[in-house]
Structures are given as C-alpha cells and as structure tokens.
Amino acid sequence: MTVKQFQVKVPASSANIGPGFDVLGIGLQLYLTITVTIDPSKDTSSDPHNVKLTYEGDLEHKVPLSSDKNLVTSTALYILRANGITSFPKGTFIHVNNPIPLGRGLGSSASAIVGGIMLGNEIGEFKFSKNRLLDYCLLIERHPDNIAAAMLGGFVGSYLNELSPEDDDHINVPLEYVLPKDSTPKDKYLSIPPPQEIGEYVQYNWNHQVKCITIIPNFEVSTDDARGVLPPNYTRKDIVYNLQRLAVLTTALTQEKVNHNLIYQAMKDKIHQPYRAGLIPGLTKVLSSLTPDSHPGLCGICLSGAGPTILCLATSNFDSIAESVIDIFKAAGVECSWKLLDLAYDGAVVEQQN
Ligand SMILES: Nc1ncnc2c1ncn2[C@@H]1O[C@H](COP(=O)(O)OP(=O)(O)O)[C@@H](O)[C@H]1O
Numbered sequence: 001m002t003v004k005q006f007q008v009k010v011p012a013s014s015a016n017i018g019p020g021f022d023v024l025g026i027g028l029q030l031y032l033t034i035t036v037t038i039d040p041s042k043d044t045s046s047d048p049h050n051v052k053l054t055y056e057g058d059l060e061h062k063v064p065l066s067s068d069k070n071l072v073t074s075t076a077l078y079i080l081r082a083n084g085i086t087s088f089p090k091g092t093f094i095h096v097n098n099p100i101p102l103g104r105g106l107g108s109s110a111s112a113i114v115g116g117i118m119l120g121n122e123i124g125e126f127k128f129s130k131n132r133l134l135d136y137c138l139l140i141e142r143h144p145d146n147i148a149a150a151m152l153g154g155f156v157g158s159y160l161n162e163l164s165p166e167d168d169d170h171i172n173v174p175l176e177y178v179l180p181k182d183s184t185p186k187d188k189y190l191s192i193p194p195p196q197e198i199g200e201y202v203q204y205n206w207n208h209q210v211k212c213i214t215i216i217p218n219f220e221v222s223t224d225d226a227r228g229v230l231p232p233n234y235t236r237k238d239i240v241y242n243l244q245r246l247a248v249l250t251t252a253l254t255q256e257k258v259n260h261n262l263i264y265q266a267m268k269d270k271i272h273q274p275y276r277a278g279l280i281p282g283l284t285k286v287l288s289s290l291t292p293d294s295h296p297g298l299c300g301i302c303l304s305g306a307g308p309t310i311l312c313l314a315t316s317n318f319d320s321i322a323e324s325v326i327d328i329f330k331a332a333g334v335e336c337s338w339k340l341l342d343l344a345y346d347g348a349v350v351e352q353q354n
C-alpha cells in the first residue's frame with residue numbers, strides 16, 4: 001500500500017495596518033506547518049474521522065486533538081463534506097507545528113483555517129483554485145483581511161461582494177452549521193459548497209526595505225471579544241479620516257523612496273483602535289509615544305489585527321523601537337516578547353514529500 005506524505009505551510013498575518021479595518025492584511029514570515037502522512041496499513045480508528053493528530057506550539061494545552069473539535073481538521077472536514085467525503089482516509093497522521101501565538105492578533109485562526117482548507121483540498125484531490133478556496137475560508141472567518149493575506153501572501157486589499165439574498169443567508173449561517181460540534185451533521189448548510197466569489201482581492205507592491213517589528217504582549221485577546229467592543233455606527237468625520245489615510249497608505253508603502261512621516265500619518269485610525277484600548281493596557285500610550293522623529297527608522301505603528309500585538313513598520317533601529325514599546329507595556333504591567341519579520345510574499349503552499 002502506498003504511503004502519501006505532504007506538508008501545508010501557511011504564513012501568519014497582520015490585518016488592518018491602521019486604517020484598513022477588515023480590508024488590509026500582510027502575510028508574515030512565521031509559518032504554521034501541517035505535516036500529513038497517510039499510511040492505510042495503520043489504525044487510526046480511535047478518532048471519529050480517522051486522524052491521529054499531534055500539536056506543538058503556543059498554548060498546547062488549549063488546543064483540542066479530536067478531529068471534529070480542532071480548528072485545522074474540522075475546517076478540512078468542512079471542505080471534504082461539502083464535496084461528498086465524510087472522513088479522512090484510514091491511517092491519516094497529522095502533526096501541526098504552530099509558532100504563531102494564539103489570540104494575539106497575528107492571524108493564528110486565519111492560518112489554521114487556510115491550512116485546514118488547503119489540507120482538505122489536497123486530501124480530496126479537488127484541485128480548487130486559491131480563489132475558490134478563499135470562498136470556503138470565508139464561511140468560517142468572515143472578515144477577508146487575514147484570510148486573504150495568509151492564502152495569497154504579500155500586502156493584500158480585499159472586499160466582500162454584495163451577494164444574492166440566498167447566498168447572503170448562506171454566508172451568515174451560525175458557525176456551528178459549518179463546523180459542527182459533534183460528528184453527525186444535520187443542517188442543510190453543513191454539506192454544501194459555499195457560494196462562488198464571496199470576495200475580491202488585490203495584491204499591492206511593497207517596498208522591501210520596510211520590515212515588520214511585532215511586539216507581542218503575554219496575554220490573549222479573542223478576536224470575537226475585540227469585535228464586540230466596536231460601535232455599530234460611526235460619524236462621517238471618522239469614516240472620512242480612515243478612508244483618506246487608507247487611500248494614501250496603499251501607495252505610500254510601495255514607493256521606492258520610503259516617506260516615513262507620510263506612512264506614519266497614514267497608519268492612524270479612528271475606527272477600531274480607540275475602542276480596543278480598554279482591552280489592552282498601555283495601548284493608547286504606545287500608539288501616541290513613538291514617532292519617526294523620536295525613533296528614526298520608524299514608518300508607522302498600529303495594533304496588529306484585533307491585538308494585543310503591536311505592529312511597527314520600520315526601515316532601521318528595530319531593537320530600539322521594540323524596546324521602547326516593551327518599556328511602555330512594562331509600565332502598564334504587561335510583559336512582551338518581540339520578533340522582527342519580513343513579509344511572506346508567497347502565501348500558503350502544499351509541498352509533496354514523496
Ligand atoms: N493551529 C491552530 N490549531 C487549532 N486551533 C487554533 C490554531 N490557531 C488558532 N486556533 C484557534 O483560534 C483561536 C485564536 O483565534 P483569534 O481569537 O481569532 O485570534 P488570532 O487569530 O488573532 O490569533 C485560538 O484560541 C484557537 O482556538
């Protein structure tokens with residue numbers, strides 16, 4: 001019997017980049033890897049869907065290893081089921097290595113979902129395009145910014161299409177209709193493919209001198225909670241403030257000569273960061289204290305995704321910028337680690353190993 005082996009690699013991501021709430025994202029060179037071995041001669045029947053799953057990474061004790069509860073495998077089961085396959089093949093061994101910290105605003109859930117969808121696509125041999133796979137991902141994580149950056153890589157802008165009322169109902173079904181909590185799916189949406197072309201995506205250029213300093217506080221903020229503190233409506237003044245900056249930022253980050261002050265101003269936001277400050281001690285001070293004048297080399301500073309990680313874009317002085325943010329958090333009682341990361345320009349990939 002043939003043993004099949006492959007690996008799925010998905011980058012972390014930082015969403016929003018200041019004013020681009022639910023719109024902008026960048027892939028980061030920090031990779032979730034899912035290593036798969038299918039050996040039909042081995043017994044994996046103790047799992048409801050034939051998977052022996054192991055996990056190493058941040059908060060290992062919190063990550064479930066049953067295939068219908070784990071985010072990577074339950075996502076893979078969704079795309080398999082939607083295409084007529086109800087289980088992994090007998091003898092499926094999956095090892096997940098995840099250096100992306102959970103619940104910190106570096107897109108761990110998006111990477112797990114993109115990885116799960118790529119995994120199911122490979123297991124089922126569906127050969128769907130990345131655009132079609134994005135439709136599946138968006139039934140699970142419904143803001144496209146991290147998902148698009150993790151799948152496509154680079155610096156990505158996205159929007160959701162206006163769908164027919166029927167498709168709109170489909171993409172808004174409760175999440176348990178897509179990822180059932182037990183192994184006996186009942187709802188009609190559990191076993192049908194998502195609508196076509198839920199979103200549109202564009203990859204911008206990026207000036208390669210601009211690097212990403214990520215300062216990672218040692219506590220979690222769930223994205224759901226951080227979305228829950230946002231208001232339902234905004235003033236025209238605040239919306240225009242963000243739109244003006246968004247329009248400038250997407251080009252400013254591509255220009256050959258880096259204009260630190262322009263990027264700095266264009267990364268300010270009034271739509272999400274001010275409301276999330278209550279969840280992240282020290283955030284307001286961090287965002288207002290560092291400037292390109294006080295910290296030469298700094299291009300801009302913002303919350304990474306829903307936080308609590310801070311993203312500083314910079315061309316030099318990475319250590320001193322990171323240390324200044326760490327000191328402000330420390331004064332607010334928060335310990336941090338930090339990483340200097342480059343953009344992941346290539347997005348998610350499947351690598352065959354035999
Ligand atoms: N590789 C993974 N395997 C299993 N579950 C994961 C994985 N990555 C993320 N998750 C789940 O997603 C949650 C974090 O998602 P979220 O609150 O959106 O934060 P973020 O995406 O910013 O890290 C984790 O607490 C965990 O439940």
Ligand SMILES: N[C@@H](CCOP(=O)(O)O)C(=O)O
Binds near residue numbers: 107145
């Ligand atoms: N646009 C979303 C992005 C969430 O990113 P995550 O990395 O925190 O999951 C938001 O700001 O809510």
